[in-house]
Amino acid sequence: KRRIAVMTSGGDAPGMNGAVRAVVRMSIAKGCEAYAIYEGYDGLVKGGDMIKEMKWTDVRGYLGEGGTLIGTARCAAFFERPGRLQAAKNMVLKGIDALVICGGDGSLTGADKFRAEWPGLLEELVKNGELSAEQISPFKHLNIVGLVGSIDNDMSSTDATIGCYSSLGRICESVDYIDATAFSHQRAFVIEVMGRHCGWLALMAGVSCGADFIFIPEKPPSENWRQEMAKIIGKHRKLGKRKTIVIVAEGAHDLNLEKITPAMVKDVLCNDLHLDTRITTLGHVQRGGQACAYDRMLSTLQGAEAVNAVLEATPDTPSPVISIIENKIVRKPLLEAVKLTQQVTEAIKAKDFERAMHLRDAE
Ligand code: F6P
Numbered sequence: 001k002r003r004i005a006v007m008t009s010g011g012d013a014p015g016m017n018g019a020v021r022a023v024v025r026m027s028i029a030k031g032c033e034a035y036a037i038y039e040g041y042d043g044l045v046k047g048g049d050m051i052k053e054m055k056w057t058d059v060r061g062y063l064g065e066g067g068t069l070i071g072t073a074r075c076a077a078f079f080e081r082p083g084r085l086q087a088a089k090n091m092v093l094k095g096i097d098a099l100v101i102c103g104g105d106g107s108l109t110g111a112d113k114f115r116a117e118w119p120g121l122l123e124e125l126v127k128n129g130e131l132s133a134e135q136i137s138p139f140k141h142l143n144i145v146g147l148v149g150s151i152d153n154d155m156s157s158t159d160a161t162i163g164c165y166s167s168l169g170r171i172c173e174s175v176d177y178i179d180a181t182a183f184s185h186q187r188a189f190v191i192e193v194m195g196r197h198c199g200w201l202a203l204m205a206g207v208s209c210g211a212d213f214i215f216i217p218e219k220p221p222s223e224n225w226r227q228e229m230a231k232i233i234g235k236h237r238k239l240g241k242r243k244t245i246v247i248v249a250e251g252a253h254d255l256n257l258e259k260i261t262p263a264m265v266k267d268v269l270c271n272d273l274h275l276d277t278r279i280t281t282l283g284h285v286q287r288g289g290q291a292c293a294y295d296r297m298l299s300t301l302q303g304a305e306a307v308n309a310v311l312e313a314t315p316d317t318p319s320p321v322i323s324i325i326e327n328k329i330v331r332k333p334l335l336e337a338v339k340l341t342q343q344v345t346e347a348i349k350a351k352d353f354e355r356a357m358h359l360r361d362a363e
Contacts, residue, residue, distance in 0.1 A: 001031065001032055001033050002032040002033070002097070002098065002310075002311075003032065003033045003034075003035055003094065003095050003096045003097070003098070004023065004027040004032050004033070004034055004035070004096070004098040004099075004100065004307060004310055005034075005035040005036065005037050005051065005091075005094075005096045005098065005099050005100070006019070006020050006023040006024065006034070006035070006036055006037070006054075006070075006099075006100045006101075006102070006303075007036070007037040007040060007041070007043070007044065007070070007099065007100070007101050007102070007103075008020065008040060008068040008070055008071070008072045008101075008102045008103060008149065009040040009041060009072055009073075009075075009101055009102070009103035009104075009107035009110075010040070010072060010074065010103040010104040010106060010107040010149070010150070011072070011104065011150065011151070011287065012066075012067045012068045012072050012149075012287060012288075013068075013149040013150050013151050013161070013162055013163025013164075013166075013167070013287065014066045014067075014151075014162075014163045014166035014167070014287075014288075014289060014290065014291035014292070014295050015149065015162035015163045015166060015291040015295030015296065015298060015299040016067070016068040016072075016102050016149045016162065016163070016299070017059075017062040017063065017064075017065045017066075017067070017068060017069050017291070017299075018062065018063050018064070018162075018291060018295065018296050018298075018299030018300050018303065019100075019102045019147050019149065019162060019299040019300075019302060019303040019306075020036060020059060020062060020068070020069070020070055020102070020303070021059040021062040021063055021299075021300070021303065022299060022300045022301075022302070022303025022304050022306075022307075023100045023303045023304075023306055023307055024036070024054045024056070024058065024059045025056060025059065026303060026304040026306075026307035026308075027307050028055070028056055030307060030311060032307075032311075033053060034053070034054045034055075035051055035052065035053055035054060035094065035096055036051075036052055036054045036058075036070045037050060037051050037070070037099075038050045038051075038052065038070050038071050039070075039071040039072065039073045040071065040072045040073040040074075040075055040103075040107070041073065041075035041077070041078035041083075041087070041107075041110065042073040042075040042077070042078075043071070043073075044078065044087040044090060044091070045075065045077045045078055045083045045086050045087050045090070046090075047086070047087075047089070047090030047093065047094070048090075051090060051094050051096070063291075063296050063300070064290050064291050064296055065290070065291070066166075066288045066289045066290050066291060067288055068102075072103075078110060078114075079110065081117075084113075084114055084117060084121060085121055085124060085125060087114065088114075088118065088121040088122060088125060089125050089130055089131060091139075091142075092122065092125075092131055092135055092136060092139055095138075097138075097139050097141065097142055097143065098142070098143035098144075098145070098310040098313075099111065099114075099142065099143065099144050099145070100145045100146075100147060100303070100306045100307070100310065101144065101145070101146055101147065102146075102147040102148075102149040102162065102299075103146075103147075103148075103149055103150075104148070104149070104150040104152075104154070104155070104161075105148075105154070105155055105337075105338045105341045105342070108146040108148070108321060108334055108337075108338055109335075109338050111144045111146065111319070111334075112144055112146075112319045112334055112335055112338075114142065114144070115142045115143075115144045115319055118141065118142040119140070119141075122136040122139060123136075140315070141315045143310045143313045143319075144319040144334070145306040145309045145310055145313075145319065145320055145321075145322065146319065146320070146321035146322065146334045146337075147162060147299075147302050147303065147306055147321070147322050148161040148162060148321060148322075148323070148337075149161065149162040149163055149299075150162075150163055150164070151163045151164055151166070151167035151194060151201065151286060151287050152164065152194065152195050152196070152197075152198045152200065152201060153198065153200040153201065154195070154197060154198035154200065154341065154344075155321075155337060155338075155341050156337055156340035156341045156343075156344065156359065156360070157321065157323050157325075157332045157336065157337035157340060157341075158321070158323035158324055158325065158332070158337070159323075159324050159325055159326070160294075160298065160324055162295055162298055162299045162302065163287075163291070163295055164200065164201070165292050165294040165295055165298075166289065166290070166291050166292040166294075166295045167194070167201060167286045167287060168201060168204050168205060168208065169292050170282075170285060170286050170289055171193055171201060171205045171208075171209075171282060171286055172205060172208050172209055174191075174280075174282055174285065174286075175191060175205065175209040175211075175245060175247075176209070178191065178245070178280060179209075179243060179245070182242075182243035182244070182245065183242050183243045185276060186242045186243065186275075186276070187243065187244070187275065187276045187277065187278060188233075188243070188244035188245075188246070188266075188269045188273075188275040188276070188277040188278075189243075189244070189245055189246070189277070189278050189279070189280055190246045190248060190262040190265045190266050190269070190277065190278075190279045190280070191205075191245060191246070191247050191248070191262075191279075191280050191281075191282060192247075192248050192249075192250060192262045192279070192280070192281045192282065193205055193247055193248070193249060193250065193282055193286065194249075194250050194282070194283075194286050194287070195216070195217070195249040195250050195251055196250055196251045197217060197251050197344070197345050197348070198217065198218075198249075198251070198344075198360075199214075199215075199216025199217050199218050199219070199249045199251070199252070200360075201249065201286070202214050202215065202216050202247045202248065202249035202252070203216055205247050206247050209245060209247070210245075211245045211246065211247045212232065212233050212236050212241075212244050212245055212246055213229050213232060213233060213246045213247075214246070214247045214248070214249075215246075215247070215248045215249060215252035215260050215265070216249045216251075216252060217249060217251040217252055217253060217348055217356075218344070218348065218353060218356045218357050218360060219353055219356075219357060220252075220253055220254050220255045220260075220353060221254065221255075221260075222255070223254070223255060225254065225260075226268045226272070229246070229265070229268060230268055230269075230272040230273055233246075233269070233273060233275075234273055237273070237275075244269065244275060244277075246265050246269070248260065248261075248262050248265060255351065255353075256351075257348075257349070257351065262279045262281070263279065266278075266279055298324060301324075301329050302322040302324070302329060305322045305329050305331070306322050309322065309331055318333045318334065318335065319333070319334040319335070320332060320333065320334055321333075321334040321337045323337070340359060343359050344356050344359045344360055347359060
């Protein structure tokens with residue numbers, strides 16, 4: 001029986017549990033044994049009890065739960081070769097040769113690197129006397145399949161990452177709460193949302209909440225952003241609007257890549273427009289909590305597809321990432337998706353914002 005392991009890695013996202021449940025149950029339904037690796041790559045490096053067989057009922061109740069019930073970590077050891085050697089040894093000892101990883105681009109790149117090194121890692125383990133040639137002989141190839149779990153929706157090659165719609169929903173709900181109090185006092189609120197490198201949450205929250213102004217990293221405002229924002233918000237107020245909402249992505253900056261902070265925005269609203277202004281940082285409220293219906297559906301369909309991808313893989317198939325494009329669940333080459341994602345960050349660093357926006361759209 002083939003043994004397929006599932007792991008969550010990087011920042012947690014609602015829907016990760018749905019993905020774990022789907023991988024476990026689809027593996028069992030297809031006649032394989034399912035394993036969960038606890039605490040991300042940390043668990044893979046530590047081995048032992050951190051890699052547990054999962055039965056059908058072990059994932060009962062997982063579907064809508066927020067966070068990740070099998071834990072996650074940002075593991076430094078795996079990014080060094082001795083850590084990966086230990087991880088390879090643990091997999092052989094457990095009889096696992098397929099790994100489904102739900103995480104962001106960093107976690108998925110690490111996984112593909114592991115795959116590329118795989119036969120070499122095993123040979124080294126034999127040379128060091130840690131495993132025998134007999135032990136490694138059934139483990140010629142390692143299958144890696146990526147599932148993108150991140151609230152930021154920052155991965156190219158997919159329309160939505162697992163978790164982003166739950167997070168967007170939470171932001172909208174929070175802004176609705178703020179709206180009521182802002183309206184009552186005729187106040188302005190500057191709301192900071194997550195997105196270190198990606199403005200999707202801020203942009204979509206702006207659209208969904210009818211914000212007055214937004215700041216996102218991919219499209220910085222002009223040098224005169226203070227005057228422009230004051231002009232637009234002043235106009236909204238003249239039209240009779242009693243409240244003002246400005247949404248600032250965590251990674252927002254100006255054309256020179258200088259950070260635009262909520263405090264800077266507040267200064268303009270207070271000093272130029274004389275608005276009674278408050279700042280709200282939504283923080284990790286955006287990341288925790290139950291998965292919305294979309295994320296339950298997405299994680300289930302993608303988790304099931306990840307198992308199909310494992311079972312259909314040949315040694316020459318590049319590691320896939322399971323995407324959703326125009327409402328279809330599809331497989332894309334993982335490394336290309338990661339490369340495109342990194343190119344967006346590089347374009348932003350090079351101040352080529354047009355290219356950054358274009359790459360965000362790329363399939
Ligand atoms: O999950 C991605 C993300 O939400 C980013 O938008 C944010 O900057 C980061 O996580 C914060 O993560 P942590 O608090 O775990 O470092």
